[in-house]
Amino acid sequence: MFEEYNPINEKIFRVIDNDGKVINKKWMPEIDNERLVKAYKDMLFARTADLQTVSYQRQGRIYTYPPNYGQEAISVATGMVMRDEDWLVPAFREMGAYLAKGGTLKDIFLVFMGHEDGNVFKNANHMLPMSVPIASQLIHATGIGYEIKYNKKKEVVYAFCGDSGTSEGDFHEAVNMAGAWKVPVIFMIQNNQYGISTPFKVQTASKSIAIKSVAYGIAGIQVDGNDIFAMYQAIKAASDYALAGNGPVLIEAMTYRKGAHTTSDDPTKYRTKEEEDAWDLTDPLKRMKAYLISKKLWSQKEEDALVVEFKKEVERQFVEAENYPAYKIGDVFGYMYEDMPDDLKKQQNDYENFLKWKEARK
Amino acid sequence: MKVMNMVNAVNDALDIKLKEDRNIIVYGEDVGVEGGVFRVTEGLQAKYGADRVFDSPLAESGIVGTAIGMAAAGLRPVVEMQFSGFAYPALNQIISHVSRLHNRSRGRYKMAMVIRMPYGGGINALEHHSESMEAFYAHIPGLKVVIPSTPHDAKGLLISAIESNDPVIFMEPKRIYRAIKQEVAEEKFTVPIGKAKVLTQGTDVTIVTYGALVREVQKAMVMAKEAGISVELIDLRTIYPIDKETIAASVKKTGRIITVAEAPTSFGIGAEIAAIISEEAFLHLEAPPKRVGGFDTIVPLPRGEHFYLISPERIFYEIERTVKY
Numbered sequence: 001m002f003e004e005y006n007p008i009n010e011k012i013f014r015v016i017d018n019d020g021k022v023i024n025k026k027w028m029p030e031i032d033n034e035r036l037v038k039a040y041k042d043m044l045f046a047r048t049a050d051l052q053t054v055s056y057q058r059q060g061r062i063y064t065y066p067p068n069y070g071q072e073a074i075s076v077a078t079g080m081v082m083r084d085e086d087w088l089v090p091a092f093r094e095m096g097a098y099l100a101k102g103g104t105l106k107d108i109f110l111v112f113m114g115h116e117d118g119n120v121f122k123n124a125n126h127m128l129p130m131s132v133p134i135a136s137q138l139i140h141a142t143g144i145g146y147e148i149k150y151n152k153k154k155e156v157v158y159a160f161c162g163d164s165g166t167s168e169g170d171f172h173e174a175v176n177m178a179g180a181w182k183v184p185v186i187f188m189i190q191n192n193q194y195g196i197s198t199p200f201k202v203q204t205a206s207k208s209i210a211i212k213s214v215a216y217g218i219a220g221i222q223v224d225g226n227d228i229f230a231m232y233q234a235i236k237a238a239s240d241y242a243l244a245g246n247g248p249v250l251i252e253a254m255t256y257r258k259g260a261h262t263t264s265d266d267p268t269k270y271r272t273k274e275e276e277d278a279w280d281l282t283d284p285l286k287r288m289k290a291y292l293i294s295k296k297l298w299s300q301k302e303e304d305a306l307v308v309e310f311k312k313e314v315e316r317q318f319v320e321a322e323n324y325p326a327y328k329i330g331d332v333f334g335y336m337y338e339d340m341p342d343d344l345k346k347q348q349n350d351y352e353n354f355l356k357w358k359e360a361r362k
Numbered sequence: 363m364k365v366m367n368m369v370n371a372v373n374d375a376l377d378i379k380l381k382e383d384r385n386i387i388v389y390g391e392d393v394g395v396e397g398g399v400f401r402v403t404e405g406l407q408a409k410y411g412a413d414r415v416f417d418s419p420l421a422e423s424g425i426v427g428t429a430i431g432m433a434a435a436g437l438r439p440v441v442e443m444q445f446s447g448f449a450y451p452a453l454n455q456i457i458s459h460v461s462r463l464h465n466r467s468r469g470r471y472k473m474a475m476v477i478r479m480p481y482g483g484g485i486n487a488l489e490h491h492s493e494s495m496e497a498f499y500a501h502i503p504g505l506k507v508v509i510p511s512t513p514h515d516a517k518g519l520l521i522s523a524i525e526s527n528d529p530v531i532f533m534e535p536k537r538i539y540r541a542i543k544q545e546v547a548e549e550k551f552t553v554p555i556g557k558a559k560v561l562t563q564g565t566d567v568t569i570v571t572y573g574a575l576v577r578e579v580q581k582a583m584v585m586a587k588e589a590g591i592s593v594e595l596i597d598l599r600t601i602y603p604i605d606k607e608t609i610a611a612s613v614k615k616t617g618r619i620i621t622v623a624e625a626p627t628s629f630g631i632g633a634e635i636a637a638i639i640s641e642e643a644f645l646h647l648e649a650p651p652k653r654v655g656g657f658d659t660i661v662p663l664p665r666g667e668h669f670y671l672i673s674p675e676r677i678f679y680e681i682e683r684t685v686k687y
């Protein structure tokens with residue numbers, strides 16, 4: 001696959017068209033029906049949760065939130081291949097992958113409601129917390145890859161980043177070092193065409209992000225990120241390749257951020273309705289759904305019923321996060337060090353005295 | 363005169379300088395088309411063109427590094443770090459070159475540039491959007507560090523910063539970007555770098571603060587007044603070069619000093635001021651200098667941030683303790 005789709009040839013890897021028809025039989029994966037439907041349901045769940053979270057934000061029940069809307073296939077396809085022992089090194093816009101790892105909506109909600117405890121993702125094995133400083137996390141993935149190679153483990157690291165993130169030096173250091181060390185890292189670049197308001201063409205003169213893999217001497221591929229079949233195939237191939245000891249793979253997943261950058265952003269300032277409409281035709285759920293319906297594996301009726309169920313589940317976890325125990329002063333100090341310096345203990349103590357004084361004044 | 367908030371005032375200062383001097387180049391992440399995530403540069407690209415006001419790639423080291431080259435070649439870049447918490451990839455360029463090239467080239471190359479960055483907490487933000495790193499920059503020899511607390515000062519100080527041939531880190535307290543409005547002169551004026559301002563005369567205790575905390579101290583002063591305590595309030599306005607004279611003169615009068623800053627307290631601006639007072643006004647002190655500041659912790663996410671932020675009550679609590687010492 002990585003030879004056939006060498007990014008130097010500027011050929012995007014795609015399996016189904018916008019209407020869900022298979023156009024690349026050679027690479028159509030063999031996935032049993034149950035798994036296929038499950039993947040669709042996972043995308044639907046992520047989308048339902050995402051849209052609902054944006055509306056919670058509008059109601060003032062959660063702070064700034066970065067929507068995944070339109071990018072669901074990439075993280076759900078990752079979840080199909082990623083195993084429990086594999087590592088996930090997130091950015092902050094790949095909900096489907098967190099859920100696949102065992103993270104919960106409640107965890108995610110807690111983070112965006114402003115509580116550090118969400119970022120523990122305690123049920124997710126081998127997953128780092130979300131990382132806000134763009135691209136910085138990619139280098140950690142390379143380090144984890146080193147540990148895997150050093151201890152001769154059969155694990156793969158999935159590291160996420162956006163298109164604009166590839167302008168940061170950290171991206172280049174991470175990919176270069178992973179190549180030099182030949183470690184099993186899959187760099188998953190979600191090219192959603194924008195970094196906040198800045199379009200991809202402002203970021204680089206490169207034809208693609210995938211092509212950068214050529215210069216770093218590693219495998220790379222540009223994939224239609226809204227085609228879950230292509231995404232699954234590319235990730236599966238990358239995982240096999242990395243597990244076989246061939247080193248890292250750079251996947252550029254072409255997609256579109258249908259929502260705002262975050263709930264504080266207004267995309268009408270920098271992009272057109274025409275552009276949004278054109279990308280709408282490539283929507284990952286729409287395409288997979290058309291495929292499933294054509295194979296009689298899915299129906300609108302099932303979908304409507306399921307969405308009702310999903311909405312309840314989202315609400316349930318959201319309310320759980322809302323009712324999470326109140327933040328305590330110990331939560332501010334308690335995790336700074338394993339062995340808290342005396343001076344810090346004193347600061348906490350002084351503050352508690354102030355709180356007593358404040359209470360007494362009332 | 364025109365009513366402005368700090369966003370308008372910074373925009374106005376940029377506008378005036380862009381009009382006046384074609385060597386001024388304004389860029390950063392989302393600065394051009396969108397006008398910045400806080401809309402500080404809104405309208406400037408339309409007015410001055412995309413070769414003078416533009417979106418850069420997402421690369422802080424790249425932004426500051428190119429500004430160094432531009433400045434060396436005679437331009438006067440004014441760049442934006444989207445949030446101070448994302449300036450760190452640029453620290454190598456700032457510490458290794460911005461602060462040093464003038465000295466390294468024995469004055470041949472001027473680093474006439476301004477690095478603007480919104481900073482500070484109180485906006486219910488995600489991680490890395492709430493820090494106050496002014497002490498860090500002040501500790502780098504070769505940089506000037508400026509923090510306005512009002513729209514008027516923001517305009518006047520930014521114009522001074524842009525006209526300075528030395529590099530200036532211009533930190534904008536984003537919590538009060540839109541919270542304070544005041545009449546600001548429409549024409550060009552400057553506020554000098556390196557001069558603190560006595561905002562209120564008082565006799566019992568001197569409080570030195572800056573940025574968004576000025577307003578919190580003013581609230582605490584209402585409580586102090588009710589308790590019969592007279593506070594002299596100094597707005598530092600420039601962190602470095604620090605105005606020792608104004609601070610020392612005030613403490614010689616009041617005999618007591620409290621510093622208020624949101625940054626982690628240890629090794630901070632308050633510590634520096636306490637040292638200055640020990641050196642310059644030791645025999646006038648009637649109480650130990652008091653630092654009211656952030657904990658030496660990470661700024662908590664929004665649910666816990668109220669513990670970290672400095673409330674007027676906490677300032678008043680320390681005022682009372684210092685005066686009663």
Ligand SMILES: Cc1ncc(C[n+]2csc(CCOP(=O)(O)OP(=O)(O)O)c2C)c(N)n1
Pocket residue numbers: 093132133134161162163164165166190192194195196257261391420422444448451
């Ligand atoms: C180092 C750094 N600089 C700036 C920011 C502010 N910021 C947050 S998201 C973003 C754009 C990221 O774009 P991209 O990498 O394409 O990912 P996307 O948000 O589109 O998923 C920026 C500039 C940041 N978080 N970190």
